[in-house]
Amino acid sequence: MKQWEQYFRKVVPYVPGEQPNQPGMIKLNTNENPYPPSPKVKKAVEEFKTDNLRLYPDPASTVLTEALGKAYSLKNEQIFVGVGSDDVLATAFLTFFNSEEPILFPDITYSFYEVWAALYNIPYETLPLKEDFTIRKEDYYRKNGGIVIANPNAPTSLSLELDAVRDILEHNRESIVIVDEAYVDFGGESALSLLKEFENLLVVQTFSKSYSMAGIRIGYAFGAPSLIKALNDVKYSYNSYTMNQPSLYYGAEAVRDSDYHKEIIERIRKTRARTAENLCELGFTILDSRTNFLFAAHREVPAELIFEKLREKKIYVRYFKKPRIDNYLRITIGTDEEMAAFIDAVSGIIKTSILTNH
């Protein structure tokens, strides 16, 4: 080991879902939206002023925060934007979680929470979900350095009802509560309506899922002006200009097209219902998804085997080799055609496996 390497920050990097790029593949592994972004985004690309790239972007990201403010009936000073919700959440961890008390989040949830806590030396404790993968809200009624709830949760796809979120907030008036709503548009209940009552609430959403713009890297947070200011202060102390011009202009157009947004969400929900039905018929147990993916376990055939057989057919879903969830598959909802091909493939795998006794 070189002398200087002893001072490298020790990290356990997050392992994102693989990003295969094969002709003819069906990619249902990273919860991307199967539909293109709003046609208005195409127009924004066409009208983009390339010559202006010589200038720094607006550090306040005004064009984007104003579009978001209009869409969600909030003021600019209640909105923070970042390079994907990962950037927003990481910045929130760094900004808000500096107490000696551990922050709390479920044992099964977005695996990045643990990674950020480790990166920034934040003490944390994970609280086990119930057997049925729901959150026991009372677990969060205790001293803590902050709370993070993904709602709907991933990879379980389950939603926590708004009353329970409110209860958690009411029992935690002394620390910051982050509700990570990456998937909320597909059927969850947003905590946005609770912002008026709770100044310690931060609601985080993203352009990567319902807005169909994972490639543009935009996440945003809604909260009291004092929280947003704290986030911006920290942001300005590592990078004044995080949002590039394309993300500001392309993103603003996407958020202005709420009709299109609703339309593709509705399409995905219909495909989700149909896919869940088909999987049930094949012997799967499916959790009640409020997201753009299904969390499914087969009663007889192990998830890992299905996962591998699907890969051979160039159909990619997500499999987590982790305690409690290692018999589940996380299946992104694609187009109707993709899901028909997926069901077809799964059906064949299940039948062969049962016939040959795996």
Next chain:
Amino acid sequence: MKQWEQYFRKVVPYVPGEQPNQPGMIKLNTNENPYPPSPKVKKAVEEFKTDNLRLYPDPASTVLTEALGKAYSLKNEQIFVGVGSDDVLATAFLTFFNSEEPILFPDITYSFYEVWAALYNIPYETLPLKEDFTIRKEDYYRKNGGIVIANPNAPTSLSLELDAVRDILEHNRESIVIVDEAYVDFGGESALSLLKEFENLLVVQTFSKSYSMAGIRIGYAFGAPSLIKALNDVKYSYNSYTMNQPSLYYGAEAVRDSDYHKEIIERIRKTRARTAENLCELGFTILDSRTNFLFAAHREVPAELIFEKLREKKIYVRYFKKPRIDNYLRITIGTDEEMAAFIDAVSGIIKTSILTNH
């Protein structure tokens, strides 16, 4: 103060140069390039596949690192890319500077170094530049937790010769030495050629200046594969996808057009020589600039007064009200027309000030 606010991270945010946006203004305050990006970037914008925005970008940023690798004769594993050189440098601070010894950098340099050190609780010590604003290399021959040298330095515009950089490296074989070369293309000597000899060297550059793409937010670092891996490990532990699709594709095209890159640099150097000459004639002392800006003090009229009078005429330059440099102006090199208008305005201000005894 709310209960939770006591645990907010304490920061002293960096104050970026103001970003005025007035019709008819001349903007010489944030070292932007006056020329548009390469015409190839326009083509990349036109050919951009908007529909693909639904997908996550390549987390390894391969299209961009390959273009950089080709242009600078390096391998992919020697290149790290980030959201502007600020992101690259901040990530490098977080990754490499975890020793108890202070990191070292000059007292007058890019003011973000202090901000990052404070943000990540890194001990640091600033070493005074000599009276003439040059670096005394021997100051860096001592125990430390890392070294950061901006070369050319900002806001002084002065370059440290490569032999001195090598001497600093030779006396620091136990810690990481970062050479921040944001301005190197305008006349400095890059430490790139020293990479073969020094595994503890990290060279950081940017698209914001010579590539004329401040609005796209791309910075990059060259270093030994072990350093690049450490940077990527930390990057993956806060955000797997920092570079959005437009930055990858637009940036790759910019770096492929080396002829255009050379051409606009040459134009800026010519304008810089002419402007320096004109300012000398008006009674200014000018440091020997190897950057796209001049650092200039007038022998009689205070910098702050010139700065304010220029503002009234909607000509924006940068003024730092800081010890030792509070009689200097940092003037970005614009087009010939802009600089002619600037010289004209300064000439008027100087004459009036001297006539009226300020």
